[in-house]
Amino acid sequence: xTTNTDNPVVIVDAVRTPIGxxxxxxxxxxxxxxxxxxxxxxxxxxxxxxxxxxxVVGGCVGQVGMQSMNVTRTAWLTAGLPxxxxxxxxxxxxxxxxxxxxxxxxxxxxxxxxxxVGCGIELMSQVGFGATTPKExxxxxxxxxxxxxxxxxxxxxxxxxxxxxxxxxxxxxxDTFGKMxxxxxxxxxxxxxxxxxxxxxxxxxRRKATGQGGRHLxxxxxxxxxxxxxxxxxxxxxxxxxxxxxxxRRRRNQ
Numbered sequence: 001x002t003t004n005t006d007n008p009v010v011i012v013d014a015v016r017t018p019i020g021x022x023x024x025x026x027x028x029x030x031x032x033x034x035x036x037x038x039x040x041x042x043x044x045x046x047x048x049x050x051x052x053x054x055x056v057v058g059g060c061v062g063q064v065g066m067q068s069m070n071v072t073r074t075a076w077l078t079a080g081l082p083x084x085x086x087x088x089x090x091x092x093x094x095x096x097x098x099x100x101x102x103x104x105x106x107x108x109x110x111x112x113x114x115x116x117v118g119c120g121i122e123l124m125s126q127v128g129f130g131a132t133t134p135k136e137x138x139x140x141x142x143x144x145x146x147x148x149x150x151x152x153x154x155x156x157x158x159x160x161x162x163x164x165x166x167x168x169x170x171x172x173x174x175d176t177f178g179k180m181x182x183x184x185x186x187x188x189x190x191x192x193x194x195x196x197x198x199x200x201x202x203x204x205x206r207r208k209a210t211g212q213g214g215r216h217l218x219x220x221x222x223x224x225x226x227x228x229x230x231x232x233x234x235x236x237x238x239x240x241x242x243x244x245x246x247x248x249r250r251r252r253n254q
Contacts, residue, residue: 027125036079053112059096059120
């Protein structure tokens with residue numbers, strides 16, 4: 001496949017909600033309202049006719065409950081946007097919204113559509129980790145014994161530890177980098193650098209949600225940020241968004 005270089009792809013605009021935290025300012029919202037408000041704001045800001053959209057691609061991991069039944073499409077319609085525009089929802093785990101953006105780009109670059117929207121939603125206070133594999137009703141597990149004939153079952157947390165071991169990255173290195181990241185984010189909020197990309201969301205229970213993922217950190221950093229595994233502790237460091245304190249146990253290889 002070759003890219004149509006006679007019609008280059010451009011990003012017209014980008015908009016988002018503030019980043020909330022567990023049980024924070026956005027936790028009382030419905031997923032379709034949060035995503036739909038961003039989708040609607042995109043056209044209010046740019047003046048682009050939403051009827052020109054050939055495809056809306058959204059990323060979502062927790063496709064259950066309020067985020068089931070093609071949440072990207074439902075949000076689009078809930079926002080009063082044209083029923084003529086098709087939409088799809090993709091799951092690439094933590095890279096879902098990035099994958100949605102990549103696919104939207106590819107649709108335009110290939111000449112399949114002229115205008116596409118890449119977006120995503122994850123309202124984890126309502127649809128948390130593990131929600132897609134409930135104990136009741138028992139609908140089976142994501143993998144079975146045949147999987148283990150080819151690969152081991154691990155996690156992003158274990159992966160981060162292995163990368164740290166391979167490259168010699170210490171917990172202190174992670175904390176130093178994490179604090180620098182948080183300091184930069186705090187400065188960006190103070191200087192209103194995010195002002196051009198944020199959209200307000202109406203919440204049933206009104207709470208302030210202006211980037212609640214940040215942390216204010218100074219000395220004693222290591223003792224204040226828990227480790228996923230006490231003997232290692234790279235995966236949970238200061239750069240990570242503060243969505244709660246659920247601990248993840250390391251699966252030891254047998």
